[in-house]
């Protein structure tokens with residue numbers, strides 16, 4: 001029987017998500033990798049326990065997480081049922097629809113038909129009455145944005161989700177989505193973009209400033225560049241790592257960045273942090289990002305990442321040095 005740690009709210013900071021009433025933990029946990037049939041259930045359970053015991057109240061999923069697609073939601077549903085039932089109201093659970101999920105013309109992108117059916121499927125897989133946040137996972141260039149946003153609005157009004165968000169929409173599309181949702185009366189709570197020291201499109205595109213201006217919260221995915229911004233690859237590509245399995249991180253990406261990563265690792269050590277901790281602190285550094293959304297393959301990685309909260313401050317000199325290394 002799992003019983004949550006009494007200390008779970010002792011150290012994690014909770015940050016307001018935009019101009020909403022909702023606070024998110026500075027570090028959230030995502031189930032994109034290592035929650036499919038390729039990972040023992042006991043490991044998945046242990047990771048969820050470790051996260052929750054450390055104050056990570058937010059668990060992020062999507063319809064297609066696995067492999068196979070859907071299996072991460074099934075696994076998480078089992079963990080909710082066996083371990084987290086008494087804690088449902090302490091948790092923020094999200095899901096998304098946008099990527100390829102089932103055959104035919106209604107199994108991906110942003111139509112009302114797809115989003116509502118997919119949300120129902122996700123709820124069923126997880127054994128939930130509602131998710132806390134439901135996202136449009138990607139902008140659909142062929143579906144009118146009004147239709148996608150009206151589907152999100154309907155998902156909230158029908159009780160399937162408490163809040164809605166968008167993921168990977170650029171600044172312009174975000175403005176449009178925000179305006180439509182505002183008119184419909186369902187605010188855009190949150191945006192989920194990729195963001196880390198080596199991937200700064202949210203800055204160059206103007207998205208980060210746009211979110212601040214519009215009062216939309218933000219949760220940065222891949223803050224560790226899928227593990228590249230940790231000490232994992234300093235001496236080559238270890239067995240069992242994401243790059244060794246060529247899942248979504250190609251070995252050539254690791255090889256190309258490794259000299260910069262080594263310099264960043266030296267900086268992290270000088271700050272008394274691991275590189276993973278510095279990478280997370282960097283994403284959270286100026287308050288522009290509400291939460292850093294990490295993944296993990298074992299519980300000890302989550303413990304390490306949560307250590308980031310012990311030092312979230314940077315000097316201007318450190319920030320300039322990180323900029324210089326990242327641009328190399």
Ligand code: NDP
Pocket residue numbers: 029030031032033060061137167168192220221222223224225226227228230231232240241242243276293294295296297298300301302304305
């Ligand atoms: P990260 O950048 O946090 O990478 C996680 C990986 O880094 C782990 O699987 C592990 O690699 C390694 N790692 C984590 N902590 C440590 C540590 N302390 N020391 C050494 N290595 C470590 O993010 P993810 O790519 O996992 O994505 C996070 C979440 O973001 C997803 O689960 C999902 O919820 C969300 N996401 C959203 C997307 C969207 O389109 N909205 C797209 C992608 C992700 P290894 O497995 O090799 O051990």
